[in-house]
Amino acid sequence: MLSTTTSAIKHSAISDFKEITKMRLSLSVVFSSIAGYLLGADTISFKILLLLALGGYFMVGASNAFNQIIEKDLDALMLRTKNRPVASGRMTVNTAFVIACVFTILGIIILYTINQQTAMFGAISIFLYTSVYTPLKTKTPLSVFVGAIPGAIPFMLGWVAATDDFGIEPGTLFALQFFWQFPHFWAIGWFLFEDYKKGGFFMLPTGKQDKGTAIQTILYTIWTILVSIVPVFGITGKLKLSIVAALIVFSFGLFMLYYAVQLYKKMTEKAAKQLMLASVLYITVIQVIYVLDKFIRTWI
Numbered sequence: 001m002l003s004t005t006t007s008a009i010k011h012s013a014i015s016d017f018k019e020i021t022k023m024r025l026s027l028s029v030v031f032s033s034i035a036g037y038l039l040g041a042d043t044i045s046f047k048i049l050l051l052l053a054l055g056g057y058f059m060v061g062a063s064n065a066f067n068q069i070i071e072k073d074l075d076a077l078m079l080r081t082k083n084r085p086v087a088s089g090r091m092t093v094n095t096a097f098v099i100a101c102v103f104t105i106l107g108i109i110i111l112y113t114i115n116q117q118t119a120m121f122g123a124i125s126i127f128l129y130t131s132v133y134t135p136l137k138t139k140t141p142l143s144v145f146v147g148a149i150p151g152a153i154p155f156m157l158g159w160v161a162a163t164d165d166f167g168i169e170p171g172t173l174f175a176l177q178f179f180w181q182f183p184h185f186w187a188i189g190w191f192l193f194e195d196y197k198k199g200g201f202f203m204l205p206t207g208k209q210d211k212g213t214a215i216q217t218i219l220y221t222i223w224t225i226l227v228s229i230v231p232v233f234g235i236t237g238k239l240k241l242s243i244v245a246a247l248i249v250f251s252f253g254l255f256m257l258y259y260a261v262q263l264y265k266k267m268t269e270k271a272a273k274q275l276m277l278a279s280v281l282y283i284t285v286i287q288v289i290y291v292l293d294k295f296i297r298t299w300i
Contacts, residue, residue, distance in 0.1 A: 021061030036158025058107030065100035152178035182220035190272035214264035225253030245293035
């Protein structure tokens, strides 16, 4: 009986740790950072890859922990968040704060061992997410614009970790993930509109599930597609894309655009959820294609 109880406590603690740091989201961020590193590195260092993965996870985990502390009362009002550790009362604010602070310190130190610029951008990310984006969510739809900045940093952070330089290449990676976040988060804001409203969050650009929001979603999807194929024109420094890869990237962009148009036509939560899933598939596949294309061109 004691063994069963201890096991249950451990399981609960692990689950709460995953939830407070949003493990799946954090791992997706680490994936983006690694993709950026592989694009920027001339010679792959598995030590730097490990440091980047750990540092990136700590920074994102810290941001999410701080976010759940700040929004604990609002999280308790929403169906999708009411069972979070702090909102539900399973974890104290002090415990979450200690986790957030320790993760912040560890994250910055680990990224600093890679280079100073990587640590700086990591610190900027956590500051904007925690101190600007989070408070703005209940005040203005512009919070999505602010939140898109730290959200776009991971892809370009990997390049900076590999090169210790910020130029047109990481800037392009940043722009790609920056524009992508608008259709992604507006799709989420659409199908979770009623739940967000309970917490007083303003996520859609017009504040409503209307044609205006759907049109802006289409426009930002188009911007995402255009930015994603820019490297094929040879104007983004060392960041290049072959014609074949650009066509594949463009095709996946049209796939995502199709669902953005479907949202405009149908105006339903189901269509918004489909767009969200399409956007996740898109950004994942595009990063893989960028990396594969680089190594294929190198081998050829």
